[in-house]
Each structure stands twice: as C-alpha cells, then as structure tokens.
Amino acid sequence: MFSDADAAALYDLLNPWDPESRPEDAFYFPLVMAARSVLDLGCGTGTMLRLARERGHTGRLAGLDPDRAALDRARRRTDIDWIEATADRAQPGAGFELATMTGHAFQNLLTDRAVHDSLTAVRAALRPGGRFAFETRHPQARAWEGWSRANPDDHSEVTEPSGRTLRYWHDVSGVDGEIVSITGTVALPDGTVLRVLTEDLRFLAPDALDAHLTAAGFEIEARYGDWARGPVDAASREIITVARRPA
Template identity: 35%
Template sequence: MRHGEFRHPRLVQVYDAECAWGPDDDFFQAVVDETPAARVLDLGCGTGRLTVALAAAGHTVTGVDPAGASLAAARVRPGGQQVTWIEGTSAVLPDGAFDVAVLTSHVAQYFVDDAEWARTLADLHRALAPGGRLVFDARDPADRRWERWNPVDSPRRIRLPDGDEVRAWTETTGVRDDAVSFTHHYHFADGEELLSSATLRFRTEAQLRDSLGTAGFTVDRIHGGWRREPVGQGDGEFLVIAHASRLAPVA
C-alpha cells in the first residue's frame, strides 16, 4: 500500500502513536510564534499534532491534507474543533489567505517530481500574503539517512493507546539518483502484517534554493538541526525559512 500510514485507518493510529511531540514540533512552533496571532497554513497536516497546538497558541490555523483517514483522526483530536480542516492539496488554497505556511515531517520530500514541487511552491506563494513566510524541513542528502533504513538499524516497538504493541521496521527498496524508495513493515499483536511504501526526494541545498527562488521566495535562513545549528552540524536536516518576495512566481 502506498502511503499507508496516512491512508489506512489502522496504520494512521500507529503513526499517531509513534510520532509524539518532539524537537521538530518545538522548532516549528517557535518559528510560527514569531508572528503573533498569525493566519497559519499547515500543508500535509496529517493527524494534526502540531496543527492543534498552533491553534491553542492563539493562531488561526487551517490544516490541509489529501489523506482522509489522517484528517478523520485530526478532527477528533482534543482541540481539533479550533482548526479548519480541508481534504485536498495545495491546489485548493485561497489566494493571499495566510501569513505563515508550514510543511512538517518532511512532507516536502514527498513531492518527488520537479514539476509537482514547482506547482506546490507556486500555490504556496499564491496563498501567502505579501511577505508571508514559508517554513519546511527536508533531510540533507549528505547525511544519507536511507542507509539506516534496514532491518538491523530500524526496528522499533510502538505502543498503542489500548496497550497493544506493534513491531515495526523499515527497509530501503531502491535508490535512483536522489529519489529513495522504502517500505515500512508493521506487525500487529493479532498477527496482521501491513506494509506501507513510499518514495522521497532528497534535494540538495542548492536545488532547494533554486526552486524557491524560481517560485518567488527569498530564503532567509537554512538550519542544519532543530536547535538551529549550521547545515552539516546538526541533525542531518535542512530547516528552511523563506518569505514571499515577489508578487508572482517566474513563468
């Protein structure tokens, strides 16, 4: 199953249990909070962990995601009623409606095709007010994270709210240029095994900067870790903060 942890109700529950609040959430919360009472877009919001927290902090928040099962979990999360939830992609975004847009949990890497990534950035530029900020994370390919996605390094046990435990591990199934394919394996206490596959694009810093510039963004900062370390000295991340600097992207 492609993207099963976002689309399959049972795997959505596992994903939500595995992905607890962490330093990444602290980073995004702090950046968004630099704009008081902001109109915030969380594109690819998933089950809404950060989305709801941003709303609780006093922002007006819209969560957008194409996966209905993830949004169903987000809507019933405590505090979910404070968020506007939309099932869809960046194409549905209204013009000039947001002060800050965030893409978290490496959502930016799911846009494997350059044309799709360019369309998404153009939509985000259109949806942001002049000078509005875009904040997202992507893994630094120099860190070669995919080499640790194997049965030896990736096994984990995930405890669900009902007390059941799920055994999980990840395997890399293909590397072609800067696109990496992988499969998550999930083994449930009742004997069921579910698989979820995906492909991620590992763009370089130069590629990210070029694509943002073409879409009309100016890059303010790129950090290498959740404590805002320089690139290459943090957590193997690109944490990008940019702002909409032109009225429209370059044609």
C-alpha cells in the same frame, strides 16, 4: 487486518508532537504560536495545530493533507480548518502569515513539476511578507542507509490504547538517483506482519532546492543544517529553510 484508520492512529503513537522533548518540534512551535494565521501543509493527523490551539493560539489555523484517514482523526478538533488536498491545491489569496511543512513531507514531492506547483501554490496562499518553513533531509547524510530491519535503532515498539503491542521498521526497496523507495512494516511482537506501507522520497541538494524556491518567487530568509540552528555544512543531516514571499 490493519486499516488506513489504524495506520493514522499508529502515526500518532510513533510521532507525538512534543516541543518540550523533540528538537524539530521545538523549532517549529514558536513560529506557529507567534503567527496570527498558519497553514500546515501535509498536516497528517493535525497534532501540531491541535496542540497550538490547546496552548492558546487564537488565530486562524488550517491543516491541509490528502490522507482522508489522517484528516478523520484531525477533525475531532472542530475549531481548526481541515482541508483534504495536496499542497499544489492550497487556496490562492488566503493571506496566511506562516505556512509550514514538517515531518520531511517536502520529500514526498517527487518531480520538478510537483515541487514547482506546490511552491507556487504555497506562495500564493501567503500574504506579502509571509513565511514558509520546512525541512528536507540533506542527501549527503545518506539517511536511507540506516533504514533497515537489521538496524535496531530503526525499530519502534508502541502499545495501542487497546493494549496491543505493535512493532514498526523500515526497509529500502530501491534507490534511483534522487528517489529512495522505502517500505514500513507493521507487525505483532511474534513477527506476524499486519501491513506493509510504501513511500517514495526525493532527496534534493541545497542548490537544486534554492533554484526551485527562486523560480517560485521566494526569498530565503534563513537556512539551517540542524535543529539547533547551526549552519549547513559538510556534517549536516538536514536542510531547514525559512523562505519569505517578498512584500
């Protein structure tokens, strides 16, 4: 009824990459355009890298993601390297100037081992002095409390190219320490459910995150609590990090 390819297409509709209107995209896009080589981890359908190429990026661009259906959409653009793999399989010695992990993809790393192995692999894929930019939701903001069918702000409605209208919302199915389990429901306007997507997210506090970065050999170059580059404080909803591989 609703295939993996449909889910990948829905992701593009729900998450258009637009640095002119979305503050998170406006944060990352100048970093990407200024770097001669970029590795986008958890690239999904590749919208950020595809736009970079369209806007004139002439350097090496590579996107890595384990989702084959998403990469099938990304591969419509053939002048970018698309790699089916998880972050811990990033190629060592690749010499990228910048690595990114957008869309809160870092929160899909659920264990200390997964975080360590991924950060270590990312560091190895960067050139000396290369940077890794990513974000994770700050646990103090308890974002998951707003992820509910009962919250009208959590509902999205999109129209597919075929003209079919779809509705999408989240629900939390469980909270276990740092791990929040959620479902995303895709339905028709009359409420007919087409598919339920499941996901687990880890909410790491800043001190725990910094310990992982240090253990993997990164130095923290910059840290922000919002997309306007404000400090991390008691009101922050994000932990936005630019880490550097020492030269």
